[in-house]
Amino acid sequence: MKHPKIAALLLLSATSPALAASSPWFETPGGDVRLVTLPRAADGTVRAMLDIRLHDGWKTYWRDPGGSGIPPSVSISGAELKSIGFPAPRRLGDKETHYVGYDAPVRLPLILDAKSGGGSITATVFLGVCKEICVPVQAELTADASGEAFASPLEEVAIADAEASLPHGAGDGFKPLSGRFAADDKSISVRFEAPADGPLPDVFLSGSSSFEFGAAGPVRREGGVFVAEVPVLNKPKVYDLDKDPIRLTVRVGDRTMESPLAIE
Incomplete structure (x- = not known):
């Protein structure tokens, strides 16, 4: 995929000449x-x-x-x-x-x-x-x-x-609940719990290299949980969510969580 604002492409390559606990920059x-x-x-x-x-x-x-x-x-x-x-x-x-x-x-x-x-x-x-x-x-x-x-x-x-710096795992009050593909497979409805004492959560999905997800729509409250609709830009014909699950990542201010998302 190419970035829409690409004005020029420069392919850079290098081989580090020395062995050390850290490579040269x-x-x-x-x-x-x-x-x-x-x-x-x-x-x-x-x-x-x-x-x-x-x-x-x-x-x-x-x-x-x-x-x-x-x-x-x-x-x-x-x-x-x-x-x-x-x-x-x-x-x-x-x-x-x-x-x-x-x-x-x-x-x-x-x-x-x-x-x-x-x-x-x-x-x-x-x-x-x-x-x-x-x-x-x-x-x-x-x-x-x-x-x-x-x-x-x-x-x-x-x-x-x-x-x-990595997101924390799921815990009480900050965890995925479920995901469900739309009938046309063009989106996933994601339900999750998150802290309610900060800004609205920002939601991201990721899966295997064959899945592609777009920007989540506005997050809304339904009772005591949050719900977001996430576009599915590409869904492979063959996939194994038990082996390679879709992961939900949520940011609420400086607090972050990441966990596999159970698909209904």
Whole structure:
């Protein structure tokens, strides 16, 4: 998918020349990116993060950009990518060029399995950063996650902060209730509980790479719950929600929640 305001495209690529607990920064016109890893744990687990340092006025995209944009892509060699986390996003752009993402530096925590790997880990990253133009960025970032590698306290704190920035799981008073596809499959009606002592919730849906969701309509109250209608821009013919559920992400001011959404 292409951003509607793309005025020029610049494909950037780089290979980090050195092995370290963090890769060198890969610099672009709109922002810089690096891979940070902690030393491999005894069970082979490696905590890591993709550190995206956006420049002023530039933006990047969430895992489901909302029908317009470039979702981040991360593949790993030297280890297995078990999970990638995304902080709750924001609605960006305007009515004509709506998309979902981040307008400030963002860190995406990674959990890797390096039981069968060596010391070095390489992340091949593709993401979009946009301002008046949209810049697709491609980079190979290499770091050393061996047991002997030195992890600075700053790197440990940075990864802990990235993990802490992720939405909380469902809890009492802040949880999904149900989702239901419309008869024409063009929208999902989402019901959820959220704190009522702040601004109206902002609602985001994401699923497998084959699903695409648009901007949720105005949130309304029905009794003690919130309801939002979310456009379905693409629904695959074949999918397994038990294996790969649709996830509901909700932001209420500074409070965020993310949890699988049960589809009726």
